Amino acid sequence: MDRIVIQGGRRLAGEVPISGAKNAALPLLASTLLSRDECVISNVPRLQDVTTILKLLRHLGAAVREEGNGVVGVAAPSLGATDAPYEMVKTMRASILVLGPLVARCGEATVSLPGGCAIGARPVNLHLNGLERMGAQVAIEHGYIRVKAGRLHGARIALDLPTVTGTENLLMAATLADGVTTIEHAAREPEIVDLANALIARGARISGAGTDVITIEGVPALAGGAYRVMPDRIETGTYLAAAAVTGGDVFLRGGVGGHLEAVLSKLREAGADIAVDAEGIRLRRTGPLRAVDFETAPHPGFPTDMQAQMMALLSIAEGASVITESVFESRLTHVAELRRMGANIRVDGNHAVVRGVPHLSGAPVMASDLRASACLVVAGLAAEGETHVLRVYHLDRGYERMEDKLSRVGAAIYRRRDAA
Ligand code: UD1
Numbered sequence: 488m489d490r491i492v493i494q495g496g497r498r499l500a501g502e503v504p505i506s507g508a509k510n511a512a513l514p515l516l517a518s519t520l521l522s523r524d525e526c527v528i529s530n531v532p533r534l535q536d537v538t539t540i541l542k543l544l545r546h547l548g549a550a551v552r553e554e555g556n557g558v559v560g561v562a563a564p565s566l567g568a569t570d571a572p573y574e575m576v577k578t579m580r581a582s583i584l585v586l587g588p589l590v591a592r593c594g595e596a597t598v599s600l601p602g603g604c605a606i607g608a609r610p611v612n613l614h615l616n617g618l619e620r621m622g623a624q625v626a627i628e629h630g631y632i633r634v635k636a637g638r639l640h641g642a643r644i645a646l647d648l649p650t651v652t653g654t655e656n657l658l659m660a661a662t663l664a665d666g667v668t669t670i671e672h673a674a675r676e677p678e679i680v681d682l683a684n685a686l687i688a689r690g691a692r693i694s695g696a697g698t699d700v701i702t703i704e705g706v707p708a709l710a711g712g713a714y715r716v717m718p719d720r721i722e723t724g725t726y727l728a729a730a731a732v733t734g735g736d737v738f739l740r741g742g743v744g745g746h747l748e749a750v751l752s753k754l755r756e757a758g759a760d761i762a763v764d765a766e767g768i769r770l771r772r773t774g775p776l777r778a779v780d781f782e783t784a785p786h787p788g789f790p791t792d793m794q795a796q797m798m799a800l801l802s803i804a805e806g807a808s809v810i811t812e813s814v815f816e817s818r819l820t821h822v823a824e825l826r827r828m829g830a831n832i833r834v835d836g837n838h839a840v841v842r843g844v845p846h847l848s849g850a851p852v853m854a855s856d857l858r859a860s861a862c863l864v865v866a867g868l869a870a871e872g873e874t875h876v877l878r879v880y881h882l883d884r885g886y887e888r889m890e891d892k893l894s895r896v897g898a899a900i901y902r903r904r905d906a907a
Contacts, residue, residue: 489879491890493867494899495849499735501896503726505742505767506532506887507557507716511678513581514655515685515716516540519561520547520588521659522689524711527560531716535884539579543571547585562711566593573599573630579884583611586634587656590623591663596634600627605820605855617644617657621664641666641705649674649699649785655682661703662691670701676786677717677746685714720746721792722886723768725861727751728796729893730770731759732803732869737896742768749789753781753797757804778806778843783814795821795862802830803869804843812837821859824852828866828874846871853877857885864889868898 507530517540519526531537541551541559548567552560569589576582576599589596601611615625615632620643623636641664644657654674659682661668673679675697683696689712692704723742730737731754744751744763751761751768756779760771778801783791791814801808802825812818819839822832828850831842849872854860860881867874876882879902882889890900 488877488905489902490905491864491876491879491882492901492903493849493864493874493876495847495867495870495872495874497733497868497897497899499730499733499737499868499893499896499898502738502740503892503896504740505718505723508532508678508681508719509534509536509885510651510721511681512537512716513540514584514652514659514678514682515714516544516559516561517584517588518659518682518686519544520549520563520566520585521592521663522709522711523564525560525562526689526711527558527713529558529713529715531557531559532719532887533557534887535880536579536581539575540582543575543582543585546572546575547589569593569595570597571599575599576601580609581652583614584652584656586614586632587618587658587660590618590634590636591639591660594636594638598632600630600632605817609815611653613646613648613650613653614656617646617653617670618660620644621660621668639664641668643669643671645671646673648672651676651679654679654701658683658693658696658701658703659686661705662686662693662709663707664705666705668703668705670703671699673699673701674785675699677720681717688712688714718743721790721858723747724750724790724793725796725865725886726892727754727759727768727770728793728800728865729868731757731772731776732800732865734772735896736769736771738767738769740767744768749787750793750797753779753789757800776800776804776843778804778808778841780809782811785814791815791818792858794818795858796865798822798832798839798841799825799862799865801841802832802843802866803845803847806843808841808843810839810841812839820856821854821862824854824859824863825866827852828870830866848872849874851875851877854881857881861886864893868893
């Protein structure tokens with residue numbers, strides 16, 4: 488197993504290229520199942536989660552062509568299977584994204600019911616209720632979701648919560664349904680806009696993506712086509728936090744300021760100077776870090792996927808910050824590890840009170856999810872001495888060459904393979 492070793496205290500300076508977004512690439516790749524002709528997706532990040540979804544697409548009978556340099560062609564003239572087995576879904580919950588396309592295209596799907604995960608129970612009831620509204624019959628049997636439908640029909644679907652992958656599943660399903668579907672209280676994340684734009688380019692009729700009401704007029708078939716994945720806003724935010732925690736000066740090439748307004752605003756409040764232009768985002772920090780309060784919320788609110796990294800930053804800010812996690816019920820597991828590095832954090836329910844300390848100290852740490860692991864890297868960059876972040880497979884699910892990108896801007900960081 489690999490670990491990341493960081494010698495803290497180096498100031499980051501220079502340029503980091505931002506990769507394609509994991510959370511846009513996964514639904515875009517799943518959406519290729521809706522077309523018979525080849526879809527060519529570019530700017531696909533090289534990540535474990537992408538490998539998992541490509542394996543799933545191959546299992547379903549799609550021909551997957553990896554050209555290298557981030558270009559992936561997927562052709563599904565016919566499908567040989569309509570199931571997503573437990574073995575795949577358990578390594579990546581986002582495998583649920585094949586459900587909508589399979590039901591729309593084949594009239595049936597059997598997808599392993601995702602279990603709870605480190606950050607909460609994470610049910611998929613809203614995905615299933617929406618498909619039922621469109622005429623599907625849904626049963627849960629032996630740990631699998633079994634969906635049967637003739638052709639789906641349009642429906643008015645009002646989501647109880649703006650679920651991101653739920654909105655994406657229903658959006659994809661509705662593109663091939665008979666008639667008009669409206670998704671109310673839809674999620675508004677930029678990745679949903681990216682998915683809708685890709686589908687529109689292939690002939691789908693969609694309006695309102697990026698607002699809380701999306702309207703889809705079903706069409707008989709979608710064409711193939713080429714599409715470039717948007718830049719990863721969470722990767723961008725993570726490197727912004729890394730630059731800020733080291734008092735650095737870093738330009739994030741390809742980062743989109745408009746996708747990260749809540750994060751930029753809190754980073755500015757914490758003492759960073761940030762300039763956004765068409766090429767990317769530059770962050771500099773010369774003054775002290777100041778405490779800030781924030782609460783996670785669906786987009787355009789502060790993203791839950793940035794909560795942990797921001798907490799690492801605030802753990803060395805002057806004053807006390809109150810952080811409230813409102814999207815997932817148990818997404819504060821990194822607190823215990825930050826405390827082991829000397830942070831002063833008190834948790835009360837879904838609130839964390841972070842009292843800034845003058846410095847963190849390096850330690851061996853590990854986390855049980857992707858963004859919590861990224862938080863420990865951010866903390867390690869600022870800590871005195873050496874930090875070892877174990878369970879690097881979490882980071883590899885969502886960050887492309889993280890240690891390379893950070894070492895190029897001056898971090899003392901490397902990956903070490905431990906003896907098995
Ligand atoms: C997506 C992102 C993930 C991010 C999350 C919230 C992908 C692949 N993953 O996950 O990185 O942390 O959005 O921004 O894009 N819920 C229900 N019933 C449902 C669905 C969701 O109760 O049927 C609840 C969840 O338990 C959670 C909240 O809704 O409390 C938001 O979850 P959701 O937006 O669905 O997260 P994901 O789409 O799984």
